[in-house]
Amino acid sequence: MASPHSSNSNPFDGLVPDATAVRDLDIHTRVPIKLDQSTSSYYAWKTYFNLVFREYHLLEHVDGTIDGDLMADDLDWAAIEASLIRWFYLTVSPDIFHTVVADDDDACAQEFFGCHQDDSSIDNYCMRLKRLADELRDIGAKVSDELMLSTLTAGLNEDFGNVASNLSLLPNPTFQSVAAYLRLEERQMKKVKARVHHTALAAGTSRGQQQPPPPQPRPPAPLGYFPLPPAPPAPPAP
Incomplete structure (x- = not known):
């Protein structure tokens, strides 16, 4: 080499x-x-x-x-x-x-290797992969944990792009441990999205509040009108 x-x-x-x-x-x-x-x-x-x-x-x-x-x-x-x-x-x-591939596992194997998360939750995606792997094992097709893990990560949607790159940091990763890690990341992403949505909603509400109207100027005095001078103060009482 x-x-x-x-x-x-x-x-x-x-x-x-x-x-x-x-x-x-x-x-x-x-x-x-x-x-x-x-x-x-x-x-x-x-x-x-x-x-x-x-x-x-x-x-x-x-x-x-x-x-x-x-x-x-x-x-x-x-x-x-x-x-x-x-x-x-x-x-x-x-x-x-x-x-x-044997005739009886043809469709199942294609579905397994072509499985993607798309809009599914991590739980639903992992359960779908597990079901397909169990069906393959039932007809004699060996699906190792390494193959399960490889197929799992390859089918993650784009929201988990950065998360997938961090999987190499997990010690001795297995399908179960990676699935658990992905569930935690999914919950964290949902919290971040909810916080961003709440912040945007609060900002939009504050921008939409009614502002008090500006003070109106006094109307001008009519032509020929001269206001009287103020009256002198009253003399003190004797």
């Missing part, structure tokens, strides 16, 4: 790829094509993936130089393997997906 560079912009930082960075990589920006039955799409798809593997030091995961069974107890290795599988599933056409 290539040696690290002093001014390396690679987020994996060195020879050993970081499992969290692999998980959070947007594969659609790196492989902007879906593999289908045409040979032309295969060449482009393969070229893009080769670039990704070389750029992010992932060749050992795909070239057969390391026995994956020997790395089964390495959590980072297993997490990266799960992310690579998700990449493949997300970048192939439904026809090809059908050939590599």
